[in-house]
Amino acid sequence: MSADDPTMSTDDKTVDDQVTAGVLQVARQARAAAQVLAPASREVKDRALWAMADALVAATEAITVANAADLAAGRQAGLSPGLIDRLELTDQRVADSAEALRALAGLDDPVGQVVRGQTLPNGLLVRQTRVPLGVVGMIYEARPNVTVDAVGLALKSGNACVLRGGSAAGRTNQAILQVLRDTLVRQGLPADLVQSVDQWGRSGAVALMRARGLVDVVIPRGGAALIATVVQQATVPVIETGVGNVHIYVDAAADPDMARPILMNAKTQRVGVCNAAETLLVHAGAAPAFLPQALLELAQAGVRLHGDERTAVWAPPGVTIWPATDQDWATEYLALELAVRVVDSLDQAVDHIRRWGSGHTEAIVTNDLAAAQRFTAQVDAAAVMVNASTRFTDGGQLGLGAEIGISTQKLHSRGPMGLTELTTTKWIVIGAGHVRP
Amino acid sequence: MSADDPTMSTDDKTVDDQVTAGVLQVARQARAAAQVLAPASREVKDRALWAMADALVAATEAITVANAADLAAGRQAGLSPGLIDRLELTDQRVADSAEALRALAGLDDPVGQVVRGQTLPNGLLVRQTRVPLGVVGMIYEARPNVTVDAVGLALKSGNACVLRGGSAAGRTNQAILQVLRDTLVRQGLPADLVQSVDQWGRSGAVALMRARGLVDVVIPRGGAALIATVVQQATVPVIETGVGNVHIYVDAAADPDMARPILMNAKTQRVGVCNAAETLLVHAGAAPAFLPQALLELAQAGVRLHGDERTAVWAPPGVTIWPATDQDWATEYLALELAVRVVDSLDQAVDHIRRWGSGHTEAIVTNDLAAAQRFTAQVDAAAVMVNASTRFTDGGQLGLGAEIGISTQKLHSRGPMGLTELTTTKWIVIGAGHVRP
Numbered sequence: 001m002s003a004d005d006p007t008m009s010t011d012d013k014t015v016d017d018q019v020t021a022g023v024l025q026v027a028r029q030a031r032a033a034a035q036v037l038a039p040a041s042r043e044v045k046d047r048a049l050w051a052m053a054d055a056l057v058a059a060t061e062a063i064t065v066a067n068a069a070d071l072a073a074g075r076q077a078g079l080s081p082g083l084i085d086r087l088e089l090t091d092q093r094v095a096d097s098a099e100a101l102r103a104l105a106g107l108d109d110p111v112g113q114v115v116r117g118q119t120l121p122n123g124l125l126v127r128q129t130r131v132p133l134g135v136v137g138m139i140y141e142a143r144p145n146v147t148v149d150a151v152g153l154a155l156k157s158g159n160a161c162v163l164r165g166g167s168a169a170g171r172t173n174q175a176i177l178q179v180l181r182d183t184l185v186r187q188g189l190p191a192d193l194v195q196s197v198d199q200w201g202r203s204g205a206v207a208l209m210r211a212r213g214l215v216d217v218v219i220p221r222g223g224a225a226l227i228a229t230v231v232q233q234a235t236v237p238v239i240e241t242g243v244g245n246v247h248i249y250v251d252a253a254a255d256p257d258m259a260r261p262i263l264m265n266a267k268t269q270r271v272g273v274c275n276a277a278e279t280l281l282v283h284a285g286a287a288p289a290f291l292p293q294a295l296l297e298l299a300q301a302g303v304r305l306h307g308d309e310r311t312a313v314w315a316p317p318g319v320t321i322w323p324a325t326d327q328d329w330a331t332e333y334l335a336l337e338l339a340v341r342v343v344d345s346l347d348q349a350v351d352h353i354r355r356w357g358s359g360h361t362e363a364i365v366t367n368d369l370a371a372a373q374r375f376t377a378q379v380d381a382a383a384v385m386v387n388a389s390t391r392f393t394d395g396g397q398l399g400l401g402a403e404i405g406i407s408t409q410k411l412h413s414r415g416p417m418g419l420t421e422l423t424t425t426k427w428i429v430i431g432a433g434h435v436r437p
Numbered sequence: 438m439s440a441d442d443p444t445m446s447t448d449d450k451t452v453d454d455q456v457t458a459g460v461l462q463v464a465r466q467a468r469a470a471a472q473v474l475a476p477a478s479r480e481v482k483d484r485a486l487w488a489m490a491d492a493l494v495a496a497t498e499a500i501t502v503a504n505a506a507d508l509a510a511g512r513q514a515g516l517s518p519g520l521i522d523r524l525e526l527t528d529q530r531v532a533d534s535a536e537a538l539r540a541l542a543g544l545d546d547p548v549g550q551v552v553r554g555q556t557l558p559n560g561l562l563v564r565q566t567r568v569p570l571g572v573v574g575m576i577y578e579a580r581p582n583v584t585v586d587a588v589g590l591a592l593k594s595g596n597a598c599v600l601r602g603g604s605a606a607g608r609t610n611q612a613i614l615q616v617l618r619d620t621l622v623r624q625g626l627p628a629d630l631v632q633s634v635d636q637w638g639r640s641g642a643v644a645l646m647r648a649r650g651l652v653d654v655v656i657p658r659g660g661a662a663l664i665a666t667v668v669q670q671a672t673v674p675v676i677e678t679g680v681g682n683v684h685i686y687v688d689a690a691a692d693p694d695m696a697r698p699i700l701m702n703a704k705t706q707r708v709g710v711c712n713a714a715e716t717l718l719v720h721a722g723a724a725p726a727f728l729p730q731a732l733l734e735l736a737q738a739g740v741r742l743h744g745d746e747r748t749a750v751w752a753p754p755g756v757t758i759w760p761a762t763d764q765d766w767a768t769e770y771l772a773l774e775l776a777v778r779v780v781d782s783l784d785q786a787v788d789h790i791r792r793w794g795s796g797h798t799e800a801i802v803t804n805d806l807a808a809a810q811r812f813t814a815q816v817d818a819a820a821v822m823v824n825a826s827t828r829f830t831d832g833g834q835l836g837l838g839a840e841i842g843i844s845t846q847k848l849h850s851r852g853p854m855g856l857t858e859l860t861t862t863k864w865i866v867i868g869a870g871h872v873r874p
Binding site: 035038039118120124126128131133134212216217231232235237238239255258261262264265266269354372376377378380381382383384385386387388389391392393397398399409410411412414415416424425426427428429430431432433434435436 | 472475476555557561563565568570571649653654668669672674675676692695698699701702703706791809813814815817818819820821822823824825826828829830834835836846847848849851852861862863864865866867868869870871872873
């Protein structure tokens with residue numbers, strides 16, 4: 001197919017043709033900018049990251065003023081406290097975003113790394129080298145810090161990015177992108193490495209996810225509904241992120257005093273994140289020693305408990321267990337709520353996870369090596385934890401440096417996605433007149 | 438999402454609900470079978486591959502008889518000689534397919550390989566391990582040898598496969614699958630590791646590419662139309678393969694006596710394959726010494742030539758140059774036809790390739806190191822050749838062992854896809870009660 005053929009993405013009549021034309025123009029500009037950045041040295045890219053960090057800090061007031069306007073509009077529109085919190089940019093949060101860019105500058109550049117290479121028996125010199133993807137589309141909800149992270153990760157990995165950042169953060173994102181684009185120009189790089197399609201609203205997002213041949217990947221980051229929409233409508237390759245219906249299985253051979261802190265950390269250290277626990281599975285043999293105290297601590301922490309009948313048996317006085325339904329097994333609460341089920345075996349726990357899990361993170365607490373090995377082998381998820389909190393599924397925590405999201409799909413990238421996951425490879429074959437016999 | 442929720446793929450009313458139900462049942466059986474195979478040792482898988490090879494050879498007569506019926510029907514339906522040739526299975530070709538399975542048994546098993554691992558400062562032991570994808574859907578055209586290759590590659594990499602093999606090869610594929618399924622059972626493995634949805638025709642293929650949560654990847658293998666259909670209609674992740682609008686650029690600093698054999702090999706050694714050359718770009722400075730003889734040899738080899746005006750100038754007497762149009766620059770001939778254009782610079786060649794290339798394979802012939810470096814850096818393709826035939830873009834030729842296809846997309850896998858490309862990874866994190874501060 002031709003990389004520049006706009007007809008590829010206008011076959012869908014539900015997308016307004018003018019919006020499509022506008023988005024395709026943005027994508028074409030991004031593609032041209034990406035071709036300029038691709039050969040740039042790490043030094044050039046790191047210098048730009050440092051300059052962006054300084055520029056963001058210098059522009060803190062302009063950014064927070066724009067953010068205050070978004071916040072006021074958001075409160076008026078009745079956004080939930082959680083959403084308002086994600087939307088808010090304090091001076092400190094701007095400084096944190098700038099620091100994140102400086103941290104990126106300190107990471108290795110994946111571009112140019114040789115993945116594998118050899119001289120073949122016939123003398124052909126073959127090497128597979130990392131190269132940027134090209135143009136990365138990000139579709140996310142109103143979280144201005146994601147804007148800065150996405151731009152930084154894309155730049156460091158040699159890619160252009162096209163952002164759809166959520167209307168509620170429109171003023172804030174515009175202020176941030178203005179600062180970042182101006183900095184790129186001052187650094188002698190194309191401003192179009194960083195663009196937004198927010199002015200076209202939802203149909204702009206749809207056009208972006210259908211810009212085949214111009215956009216190399218679309219990464220949706222947000223709730224299950226957003227991700228499902230992108231997966232259904234996109235014709236550009238998609239990397240799904242983030243939906244985490246996360247389980248903790250407390251095995252018969254678990255140490256209750258190890259299991260409780262892990263459970264409390266996974267459920268309450270930070271709610272509303274995809275690696276927080278949503279369902280607790282307890283082996284019947286572990287229930288007597290573990291459940292009463294665990295349920296009490298959860299209740300004291302303000303966690304609303306949904307349990308099966310065998311769980312209710314172990315509820316201490318004053319702790320309410322709401323009857324759990326299939327809906328509870330299926331739900332990613334992202335709140336101080338937990339589903340609890342007593343199972344008869346590790347196999348039953350694995351079956352429950354296969355039935356209800358989202359393939360994000362699953363954990364077992366046990367001192368039985370065989371049980372740990374069976375659980376890690378049989379559970380099919382991006383990350384499987386043994387005697388550790390599910391909250392460790394995070395690019396920073398796992399040593400990747402930054403992350404652009406956590407993939408819950410199996411293709412290209414699974415689990416936390418760092419810089420390497422924003423690259424592809426190119427086979428380079430050097431011969432001396434070689435032909436195939 | 439729940440991995441077993443059939444509603445995920447029945448949202449499309451164009452697919453007959455009964456067909457969908459049937460295909461989802463097949464996919465569910467495949468998933469269950471894959472869970473049995475996933476932990477199998479290399480020894481178990483290799484033994485099954487050897488047994489399959491022997492069983493195929495033993496069943497040669499039954500298979501060729503079924504194939505003869507498909508061939509007769511195909512000829513009656515007026516299939517092109519090329520398609521008939523791909524469809525035909527001689528005793529020798531059955532033996533070759535069996536030998537391919539034995540070769541697979543000799544390759545390393547990617548499953549269980551540790552991609553990266555470390556002990557983090559906090560003492561968490563982290564490793565990223567290769568695991569099978571799960572269920573691989575293959576949608577291809579009537580080529581029975583692909584059936585055997587796909588089954589072998591899926592089995593060796595620990596995956597179940599669901600095949601849609603093209604109606605024209607229906608009887609042949611059925612005979613082959615019967616042999617392979619019987620062998621699996623004799624080896625103590627589930628027959629449902631290998632299934633077909635051919636009985637449901639095209640709507641079965643559509644249901645397969647929409648079985649989200651049950652099928653982990655769909656790999657279309659065939660012409661541009663087939664691949665475009667899958668990309669448009671699939672909701673399961675897709676790996677695009679094969680479309681190759683392949684260019685050879687003869688640089689000003691090329692040795693004509695090296696360039697001609699490379700060109701002839703790339704165009705005529707085997708036509709109808711995706712790594713065959715379709716367009717020749719010649720630097721104006723190289724044209725006088727290179728083009729007349731090259732055009733003559735091409736014409737003598739029976740290649741129909743479509744050229745621009747500057748190419749026609751160099752045509753020797755008796756060699757016809759048909760006027761090239763944009764259609765020619767865009768076409769993957771897969772036949773003894775070639776588009777030829779004279780360009781003024783390497784940059785113009787790169788621009789032409791960016792405009793018309795399909796990102797499969799591009800080649801430069803030059804003795805100028807700087808030119809080779811600029812071409813390999815600026816051309817965005819799965820494989821870039823310097824002074825070598827484009828026909829080397831092949832899993833076997835590049836040292837991957839077998840290949841299931843050649844990816845022309847950037848996600849997950851780019852270029853020839855071998856066993857490793859049929860796996861994903863799983864993070865396994867071992868702690869001792871670790872929680873996040």
